[in-house]
Amino acid sequence: MADVMGAGLGRRLGALLYDSVLVVALWLIVTIVHLAFFRLVLGQPVEAVGVSALSVWSLRALLLVSVTFFFCFFWSRSGMTLGMQAWHLRVQTPNGQRITLKQGFVRCATAWLSLAALGMGYGWVFVDKQRRSWPDIASHTCTVVVPKRQDKKH
Template sequence: MSQRRFTQLDSVWPAPLPRRLGALIYDGFLVAAIWIAVAVAHVAFFRFVVGQGAEEIGTSGVEVWTLRLLLVCSAIGFFAFSWTRGGMTLGMQSWRLRVETVDGYSITVWQSVVRCLVAWVSFTALGLGYWWVLFDRERRSWPDLVSGTRTVVVPKESS
């Protein structure tokens, strides 16, 4: 998939922390819904395809680790799909945020994966990777810095 150039590049500005947190909360609900669907499918697979009894499901290491892997991959897939297509997740659309390269293009799948992995590190460091926005001149978070991207506010569309 080729990168597309975004429009209105002169009208965007770096996203402040409150907007980022708002979008993060919205997207957290979406990821939770995705995770519920993945967990239900995982349990159904082991119950009806593998033929395990209800009391056996989730007792082996294979089941636990496959579910964890599926949850991580589904979250990364959600963000990568959204960011590479239009630069926005549904939560970001609500807050008028967009992720783009520093040159104003849609980001690559690799940049999306890097952003997701660094986001986990940012959270586990007590959110420091996002608090970084308050100290960076260009309001970049750790995921922005490491992936070579930026998160911007897009202007309201004129009607």
């Protein structure tokens, strides 16, 4: 990781803000499909859709699974989500390789814990000399700043 710089908290939050727009769109689609399933496939009356514990908890589980797969897919494929591309960030192994799905799942699980701890897991970048967050440390990955491409036409 000698030739790349660890990402600071500001860039990470900027990328997360961009990605949150995509996640909200994904969650809207998942919610529509979920509600349509309960209404059209299971035949629940309109007033009963979304009321039962099964429908509430199944939707929550689907939202959690969908956001986890969203991040794990992009991290393991290219190391970047769309928000990370905009902020010139990449998740990678310490030797610069793509992360595995397992590492992505560990990152996601630790990210939820980091947020539940009032964001302390992300604030850890201020403490760690390599600017690693708890998800970086737990998954043996790093979030780095990708250098902007230099225009070769002067």
